[in-house]
Amino acid sequence: xxxxxxxxxxxxxxxxxxxxxxxxxxxxxxxxxxxxxxxxxxxxxxxxxxxxxxxxxxxxxxxxxxxxxxxxxxxxxxxxxxxxxxxxxxxxxxxxxxxxxxxxxxxxxxxxxxxxxxxxxxxxxxxxxxxxxxxxxxxxxxxxxxxxxxxxxxxxxxxxxxxxxxxxxxxxxxxxxxxxxxxxxxxxxxxxxxxxxxxxxxxxxxxxxxxxxxxxxxxxxxxxxxxxxxxxxxxxxxxxxxxxxxxxxxxxxxxxxxxxxxxxxxxxxxxxxxxxxxxxxxxxxxxxxxxxxxxxxxxxxxxxxxxxxxxxxxxxxxxxxxxxxxxxxxxxxxxxxxxxxxxxxxxxxxxxxxxxxxxxxxxxxxxxxxxxxxxxxxxxxxxxxxxx
Amino acid sequence: xxxxxxxxxxxxxxxxxxxxxxxxxxxxxxxxxxxxxxxxxxxxxxxxxxxxxxxxxxxxxxxxxxxxxxxxxxxxxxxxxxxxxxxxxxxxxxxxxxxxxxxxxxxxxxxxxxxxxxxxxxxxxxxxxxxxxxxxxxxxxxxxxxxxxxxxxxxxxxxxxxxxxxxxxxxxxxxxxxxxxxxxxxxxxxxxxxxxxxxxxxxxxx
Numbered sequence: 397x398x399x400x401x402x403x404x405x406x407x408x409x410x411x412x413x414x415x416x417x418x419x420x421x422x423x424x425x426x427x428x429x430x431x432x433x434x435x436x437x438x439x440x441x442x443x444x445x446x447x448x449x450x451x452x453x454x455x456x457x458x459x460x461x462x463x464x465x466x467x468x469x470x471x472x473x474x475x476x477x478x479x480x481x482x483x484x485x486x487x488x489x490x491x492x493x494x495x496x497x498x499x500x501x502x503x504x505x506x507x508x509x510x511x512x513x514x515x516x517x518x519x520x521x522x523x524x525x526x527x528x529x530x531x532x533x534x535x536x537x538x539x540x541x542x543x544x545x546x547x548x549x550x551x552x553x554x555x556x557x558x559x560x561x562x563x564x565x566x567x568x569x570x571x572x573x574x575x576x577x578x579x580x581x582x583x584x585x586x587x588x589x590x591x592x593x594x595x596x597x598x599x600x601x602x603x604x605x606x607x608x609x610x611x612x613x614x615x616x617x618x619x620x621x622x623x624x625x626x627x628x629x630x631x632x633x634x635x636x637x638x639x640x641x642x643x644x645x646x647x648x649x650x651x652x653x654x655x656x657x658x659x660x661x662x663x664x665x666x667x668x669x670x671x672x673x674x675x676x677x678x679x680x681x682x683x684x685x686x687x688x689x690x691x692x693x694x695x696x697x698x699x700x701x702x703x704x705x706x707x708x709x710x711x712x713x714x715x716x717x718x719x720x721x722x723x724x725x726x727x728x729x730x731x732x733x734x735x736x737x738x739x740x741x742x743x744x745x746x747x748x749x750x751x752x753x754x755x756x757x758x759x760x761x762x763x764x765x766x767x768x769x770x771x772x773x774x775x776x777x778x779x780x781x782x783x784x
Numbered sequence: 785x786x787x788x789x790x791x792x793x794x795x796x797x798x799x800x801x802x803x804x805x806x807x808x809x810x811x812x813x814x815x816x817x818x819x820x821x822x823x824x825x826x827x828x829x830x831x832x833x834x835x836x837x838x839x840x841x842x843x844x845x846x847x848x849x850x851x852x853x854x855x856x857x858x859x860x861x862x863x864x865x866x867x868x869x870x871x872x873x874x875x876x877x878x879x880x881x882x883x884x885x886x887x888x889x890x891x892x893x894x895x896x897x898x899x900x901x902x903x904x905x906x907x908x909x910x911x912x913x914x915x916x917x918x919x920x921x922x923x924x925x926x927x928x929x930x931x932x933x934x935x936x937x938x939x940x941x942x943x944x945x946x947x948x949x950x951x952x953x954x955x956x957x958x959x960x961x962x963x964x965x966x967x968x969x970x971x972x973x974x975x976x977x978x979x980x981x982x983x984x985x986x987x988x989x990x
Binding site: 525526527529530535536539579582583586587589590606607609610611612 | 837840841843868869871872873874875876879880882883914920927928929930931954
């Protein structure tokens with residue numbers, strides 16, 4: 397059974413799905429591995445290192461696709477809109493694909509994979525259960541992204557973060573506000589604290605207060621009705637129009653007093669809620685910075701433009717859509733381990749054994765045997781779910 | 785014979801631990817004090833600290849680091865066993881322990897320390913629960929089943945600092961709490977550790 401690792405072609409993508417260090421475990425499981433030439437270069441893993449760990453290097457991408465029984469990628473299907481069609485043509489019935497494929501945001505891409513007879517495992521759908529934590533790629537990427545968001549903010553802010561009392565006067569510490577306290581938000585709060593900022597955070601889920609305090613930040617309490625704000629998977633649920641309007645009103649004061657606002661509020665498969673309006677941006681001090689981590693799905697700030705730098709009223713708004721790719725060495729390391737752990741669950745003695753009784757396999761599988769096997773994705777099909 | 789190490793010590797000193805009415809599923813745990821815990825540490829030569837979410841919530845990393853330092857200074861081998869999913873985010877324990885200046889080289893990954901628990905005198909679990917829950921090894925219907933855990937239950941003595949008997953993130957009761965070699969010390973971790981540090985300092989200067 398051949399595992400193929402193509403080079404990522406998505407614009408700006410620097411990660412690689414598998415790093416040399418994880419090859420031994422996969423070879424032990426009975427797989428042979430082929431890596432496209434240069435696949436790991438941008439992440440700091442040269443071809444020679446892959447070869448040293450037992451992989452073969454293939455320069456012909458089409459041949460790699462043709463020969464591989466399993467393809468391990470960072471982006472594919474709905475997560476790689478430009479390359480999707482061309483790559484699909486290279487794939488065949490019975491092939492396995494493990495990648496981020498945007499199953500909830502672009503279910504029609506899943507349908508196309510099903511149509512080609514490809515069995516797809518979407519890394520976005522790894523269930524958030526204890527046994528699957530070692531495969532949780534979303535948490536891995538969010539960890540890197542949260543850290544990098546703060547570094548980006550620190551570099552963009554015309555001020556420094558920590559308090560300094562000097563002969564030239566006192567430098568007041570920066571104030572940083574995180575909206576949405578998932579893994580990325582928590583990591584951002586911890587990183588900002590390390591750099592010396594005063595940190596506070598808000599989340600619609602009241603249960604998160606402890607978590608905010610556990611990284612040394614202050615939890616912002618807004619008097620809002622938040623019963624039923626958390627879904628089964630621990631994510632924030634989408635709320636109604638009136639709720640968001642009231643939330644914005646109360647949030648405006650908090651936003652205004654912070655030098656940096658980092659927003660992370662994403663709802664799986666849906667357009668991101670607007671949490672920072674243009675009016676709220678007007679209320680911020682000139683020189684302030686907003687890092688909108690939900691830009692890929694529309695953004696949490698009304699003024700965000702994905703992958704661009706916007707300046708309004710002296711406030712800089714950044715909407716980076718691929719922060720993990722700015723630390724590809726470690727982002728790839730974590731992702732590779734997540735993928736490897738999933739593969740080890742599926743591969744026994746060089747053969748794929750897909751145990752559909754296993755919750756992890758069942759929930760992660762999007763397409764199989766020519767069909768979209770995943771209930772959640774099927775429910776979304778037929779709607780214009782693509783959000784740009 | 786057949787008495788736990790702690791029981792032998794207490795028997796010798798004449799102090800009897802108070803049985804608390806802390807019952808869950810009709811099981812009771814014995815509630816110990818910070819003084820009891822410190823007493824246990826007096827004769828320890830090897831200690832492994834297992835930090836968890838409770839340490840983070842209590843922001844007890846500085847006091848914990850101080851305890852670790854005091855023990856190290858008196859010749860005890862002190863290491864921190866960091867479970868890969870301790871806390872609520874990757875690296876949660878690392879960022880807090882770094883803030884408290886705990887050097888990287890005493891932080892040990894699960895794979896590299898798990899075999900050492902069996903020969904360790906005392907494990908101090910600070911606000912960790914699921915990551916030391918033995919049911920993860922064998923209870924097939926447990927949400928923890930299949931998750932590798934730290935072998936804290938294999939150590940000679942276990943001190944657990946916890947706010948209450950409430951279950952951890954996975955909602956599963958932890959049989960380690962009821963083990964006869966486990967000393968449960970309830971309360972805010974920072975407060976408990978502050979007491980322990982005071983006690984250790986007193987003994988060192990005595």
